[in-house]
Amino acid sequence: MRFMIIVKANADTEAGVMPDEQLLGAMVDYHEALAKAGVLLDATGLKPSSAGWRVRYDKGERTIIDGPFAETKELIAGYTLIQVRSREEAMEWVRRFPAPHGKQASGEIEVRQLFELDDFTPGESIARFRELDAQL
Template identity: 70%
Template sequence: MRFMIIVKANADTEAGVMPPESLIAAMLDYNQELAAAGVLLDGSGLKPTSQGWRIRYEGDERRVIDGPFTETRELIAGYTLIQVGSREEAMEWSRRFPNPHGPGAPAEIEVRPMYELADFPPSPSIERMGAMS
């Protein structure tokens, strides 16, 4: 089972403020533990939305909307992708996730299971997707 640990953005992450060395070290320690346990698939921080864009779909039209985006509570600053045997194991790992905004700072992470091909009913498209991996 794959899970994404989603780090919520705040004003500092949106301003492009780099984390202090102590937080980078704590995240490295955590990621090394994940890697040693064989559950780390990927993880990275995201640059501020001022460097990104959104695509808005309106009927058949697509419109590019340049960042920045203002509602930081809805934005993602980074993620860690893990593959574990159960929801409980994912919860155990996520409880150990370092505070992404530093010790004592208000912060929130969100953990979401990812769809697996087995979650979808069999179809030609799902077979094609399975052949890609």
């Protein structure tokens, strides 16, 4: 089972403020523990939405919308991707996640389970995804 731990953005992350040494130390300690346990798949921070864009789809048309985006509560500042045996194991790891913006700052993380190919009805498209997955 794969889970994504999503760090929600705040005004500082959207302003490009880099984490201090104490927070970076707590994050590397946590991610080293994940790696040592063999459950870490990927992790990184994201640059502010001012460096990004969105693609809006509407009635067959695509529109590019450049950042920044106003609602920081809807933005992601970073993520950690883990693979564990159960939801309960994921919850145990998430309980250890450092406060994402520092011990004294407000913040929020969201955890979402990823779909696996076995979750879908078998068919030609899923078979093609399996082939692609094998190539990667």
